[in-house]
Amino acid sequence: MKAFKACAIAAALAVTSMPAWAGPTVDAVKAKGFVQCGVNLGLYGFSAPDDKGNWSGLDVDACRAVAAALFGDASKVKYTPLSAQQRLPALQSGEIDLLARNTTWTLSRDTANGLNFTVTNYYDGQGFMVPTKLGVKAAKDLNGATVCVLPGTTTEQNLADWFRANKMTYKPVVIEKNEELASAFIAGRCDVYTSDASQLAAIRANEMPNPADYVILPELISKEPLAVAVRHGDDQWLDVVRWSLYAMIAAEEKGVTMANVDQMAASSPDPEIKRLLGVTAGNGKALGLDEAWAKTIIKQVGNYGESFDRNVGQGSKLKIARGQNALYTQGGLMYAPPFK
Amino acid sequence: MLSGRQVKQPATLRALVYSARFRGIVYQVAVVVGVLALGWYLVHNTLANLAARGIATGFGFMGQEAGFDIGEGLIAYSAADTYLRALVVGVLNTLKVAVLGIALASLLGLVVGIARLSRNWLVARLATFYVETVRNVPLLLQLFVWYGIVTALPGPRQALDLGLGVFISNRGLKVPVPEWHDSYWPVLVLLAAAFIGLFVLRRWAINRLYRTGRPFPWLSVGLAGLVVLPWLGLVLVGAPLVWSIPELKGFNFQGGADLSPEFAALLAGLTVYTASFIAEIVRSGILAVPHGQTEAALSLGLSRAKTLRLVVLPQALRVIVPPLTSQYLNLLKNSSLAVAIGYPDLVSVANTAINQTGQAVEGVALTMAVFLVISLALSLLMNWYNAKVALVSR
Numbered sequence: 178m179k180a181f182k183a184c185a186i187a188a189a190l191a192v193t194s195m196p197a198w199a200g201p202t203v204d205a206v207k208a209k210g211f212v213q214c215g216v217n218l219g220l221y222g223f224s225a226p227d228d229k230g231n232w233s234g235l236d237v238d239a240c241r242a243v244a245a246a247l248f249g250d251a252s253k254v255k256y257t258p259l260s261a262q263q264r265l266p267a268l269q270s271g272e273i274d275l276l277a278r279n280t281t282w283t284l285s286r287d288t289a290n291g292l293n294f295t296v297t298n299y300y301d302g303q304g305f306m307v308p309t310k311l312g313v314k315a316a317k318d319l320n321g322a323t324v325c326v327l328p329g330t331t332t333e334q335n336l337a338d339w340f341r342a343n344k345m346t347y348k349p350v351v352i353e354k355n356e357e358l359a360s361a362f363i364a365g366r367c368d369v370y371t372s373d374a375s376q377l378a379a380i381r382a383n384e385m386p387n388p389a390d391y392v393i394l395p396e397l398i399s400k401e402p403l404a405v406a407v408r409h410g411d412d413q414w415l416d417v418v419r420w421s422l423y424a425m426i427a428a429e430e431k432g433v434t435m436a437n438v439d440q441m442a443a444s445s446p447d448p449e450i451k452r453l454l455g456v457t458a459g460n461g462k463a464l465g466l467d468e469a470w471a472k473t474i475i476k477q478v479g480n481y482g483e484s485f486d487r488n489v490g491q492g493s494k495l496k497i498a499r500g501q502n503a504l505y506t507q508g509g510l511m512y513a514p515p516f517k
Numbered sequence: 518m519l520s521g522r523q524v525k526q527p528a529t530l531r532a533l534v535y536s537a538r539f540r541g542i543v544y545q546v547a548v549v550v551g552v553l554a555l556g557w558y559l560v561h562n563t564l565a566n567l568a569a570r571g572i573a574t575g576f577g578f579m580g581q582e583a584g585f586d587i588g589e590g591l592i593a594y595s596a597a598d599t600y601l602r603a604l605v606v607g608v609l610n611t612l613k614v615a616v617l618g619i620a621l622a623s624l625l626g627l628v629v630g631i632a633r634l635s636r637n638w639l640v641a642r643l644a645t646f647y648v649e650t651v652r653n654v655p656l657l658l659q660l661f662v663w664y665g666i667v668t669a670l671p672g673p674r675q676a677l678d679l680g681l682g683v684f685i686s687n688r689g690l691k692v693p694v695p696e697w698h699d700s701y702w703p704v705l706v707l708l709a710a711a712f713i714g715l716f717v718l719r720r721w722a723i724n725r726l727y728r729t730g731r732p733f734p735w736l737s738v739g740l741a742g743l744v745v746l747p748w749l750g751l752v753l754v755g756a757p758l759v760w761s762i763p764e765l766k767g768f769n770f771q772g773g774a775d776l777s778p779e780f781a782a783l784l785a786g787l788t789v790y791t792a793s794f795i796a797e798i799v800r801s802g803i804l805a806v807p808h809g810q811t812e813a814a815l816s817l818g819l820s821r822a823k824t825l826r827l828v829v830l831p832q833a834l835r836v837i838v839p840p841l842t843s844q845y846l847n848l849l850k851n852s853s854l855a856v857a858i859g860y861p862d863l864v865s866v867a868n869t870a871i872n873q874t875g876q877a878v879e880g881v882a883l884t885m886a887v888f889l890v891i892s893l894a895l896s897l898l899m900n901w902y903n904a905k906v907a908l909v910s911r
Contacts, residue, residue: 269570
C-alpha cells in the first residue's frame with residue numbers, strides 16, 4: 178500500500194511538474210549543441226553552399242537566426258540538403274529540427290502532414306520563363322506548349338490547375354534535378370520553364386548561358402508563401418523559431434541593423450526597441466532563452482531587410498525587388514506582432 | 518553405434534532435447550516468431566509514430582483527384598482523374614519500356630554475343646569493344662548521354678523532315694498514323710486472324726518437315742499474309758484510309774503519333790546497357806555446347822546458319838535462360854532510373870503523388886509491391902520457359 182501511494186505521488190509529480198509548454202526539441206537541440214536545419218540542395222539566394230562549403234541565403238539566415246537565439250552563435254547550424262520529396266519526411270521523422278527550404282505553406286501540409294508553419298520569410302508566386310525568341314508576351318499565349326517542371330512540389334498541381342481553368346493544353350516534362358531540368362530547357366526540350374518566380378530569377382542568373390535570352394512572364398499563377406516549418410507537438414520550439422524570425426522583421430521596422438544594434442541597445446529611448454533587444458527583460462525568460470537573444474540575431478545575421486538585400490535583393494546577383502516582401506509600412510506583407 | 522543406426526529411445530524430455538529433429542523444429546519456429554515479431558514491431562512503431570505526429574495514413578488518397586498532368590501514357594488521363602488512375606498510367610509506362618526493352622535487348626544481345634565468336638577479326642573485336650565499354654559505365658550516366666543526344670536535336674520549328682510526314686526534333690519522332698474509323702473492325706479481326714494463321718502454319722510446316730522431310734517457307738508466307746490480309750480487309754470495307762499527319766502548329770507538332778525523347782532515351786539506354794550483359798550470356802551459352810556438335814552438323818551438310826539455329830542455339834539456351842532471367846529483372850528495375858530523365862514511369866508518378874499527399878510510406882510501399890509483382894510474374898514466365906528448353910531425357 179505504501180509502495181502504491183509512493184508511486185501515485187511520483188506519477189502525479191511527474192505530470193504536474195512538467196510545464197505546459199515544455200517540449201523535447203529545445204532541450205535536445207541545446208544538448209547536442211547545434212540546430213539541424215533542412216535546406217534546399219542548392220538554390221542560389223535561398224540556400225546554396227559556396228566553393229568552400231559555407232552555406233548562405235535567405236533560408237540559411239533563418240536557420241542562423243534560430244541558432245543565434247539559442248546558442249548566442251549563428252554558426253551553430255548543421256545543414257541537411259533535401260530534395261523536394263525528402264523534405265517533409267525528414268522533418269516528420271526528426272532527422273532535422275526545422276525546415277527552411279522554400280516550402281509553400283498549405284493547409285494539407287499544416288494538418289495531414291504533421292507540420293507547423295512559423296513565419297513566411299518570402300512571399301512568392303509561380304511564374305513562367307520562356308526564351309525571348311519565341312515571342313511570347315503573356316501566359317495566355319502558352320496553349321499547346323511543352324512545360325519543364327520539377328516534380329514533387331505544388332508547382333505541378335498549380336500548372337495543371339491553371340491550364341485547366343483557362344481551357345488550354347500543355348505537355349509536362351518532369352525531371353527531378355534542377356540542373357538536369359535546366360539543361361533540358363536550355364536545349365529546347367521545353368518551351369516554358371515554370372517554378373516560383375524567385376527560383377526562375379535564380380536559375381536565369383546562374384544556369385542560363387545568356388540570361389538576356391530569357392524572359393519571365395509578368396503573370397503569377399499562384400500564391401506561394403514560403404515559410405519555415407517545424408514538427409507538430411512541440412509548442413516551445415515553435416515559439417522559439419517563430420519569434421527568432423519575427424525579431425528580424427521587427428528590427429527592420431525599428432531601424433535596428435547589424436551595424437547599429439549595440440548602440441541602439443545602449444542608448445535608444447524607444448521602449449519597443451528596449452524590449453526587443455532585451456534591455457527591458459522579460460521576453461527571453463518567456464521563450465526560455467537568454468535575454469539578449471534578439472540582439473544576438475540582429476548582430477550576427479542582421480535584420481530582415483539586410484538579409485533580403487544580401488541574398489536575393491539589390492546586393493545579390495538576383496536583384497529581386499522587395500515587392501510583396503517589403504514591410505507592411507511600405508506596402509508589403511512583412512509584419513511582426515508586438516514584442517511585449 | 519558406429520554404423521550410425523538409430524537406436525529407439527524412450528520418449529522422455531531428455532531424449533527430446535537431444536533429438537536433432539526436435540531441435541531443428543524449435544530453431545525454425547524461433548526464427549519465424551522472431552521475424553514476425555520484428556515485422557510487427559516495425560509496422561506498429563511506424564503507425565504509432567505517424568499517429569503521434571498527426572500524419573494521416575491509409576490508402577484513402579487513391580480515390581482523390583490527382584490534379585497533376587502526365588506527359589505520356591497508354592490510357593487516357595487528365596489532371597481531373599484520380600491518383601489511382603495516375604499510378605496505373607505510371608505502371609503501364611513502366612511495362613511499356615520494360616517489355617520493349619527486354620525484346621530489343623535480347624535481339625541486340627543475341628547478335629552481339631554471336632558476333633563476339635565470329636571468325637571475322639573486325640566483327641569480333643568491335644563486339645568485344647562494345648561489351649567492355651558499355652557494361653563498365655554506370656547506366657545513369659549512359660541515360661544522361663542518351664538524353665543529351667536526343668535533346669540536342671533541332672527544335673520543332675527546325676525539325677528534320679524525313680518525308681512522308683515523318684519529323685525528328687527534340688520533341689521526339691513524329692509519324693503519321695491512320696485515323697481510327699468504326700468500320701475498321703473487320704481489318705483488326707483479319708490482322709488477328711493472320712497472326713493466328715502464322716502460328717498454325719508454323720506447326721503444320723514443322724509437322725510436314727518431320728513427316729515428309731520437305732521444308733515449307735512458313736515464315737515468308739505467314740509474314741506476307743500478315744501484310745496482305747489487313748489491306749484486303751481495307752479494300753473490302755471500302756473505307757478510305759485517313760491519315761493523321763503531324764503538322765507544326767504553334768509550339769509543337771499536332772496530330773500523328775509520337776515517340777517522346779524521354780522514352781527514346783530510356784529505351785535506348787536500357788537496351789544498349791542490358792544487351793552488353795546478354796551478349797556475354799549468349800557467348801557463354803554457345804561456348805558451353807561442345808564443338809563436336811557443330812562439326813557433326815556441318816558434316817551432315819547443314820549450312821553454318823542452320824547449324825547455329827537448329828543445333829547450337831537450342832542447346833545453348835539451357836545455359837542461357839537462367840542468367841537471362843536475372844538480366845530481364847535488372848532491366849525492369851533499372852527502368853526506375855527514368856525519373857532522372859523525365860520519363861513518367863511508376864516511380865516518377867508515385868513521387869509526385871507522395872509529395873502532393875504526403876503519404877510517403879504508402880506510396881513507397883505501393884511502388885515496391887508493384888515492382889515485386891511484375892518481377893515475380895516475369896520470373897515465373899522465365900522459369901516456365903526454362904523448364905521447356907531444359908534437356909528432356911527420355
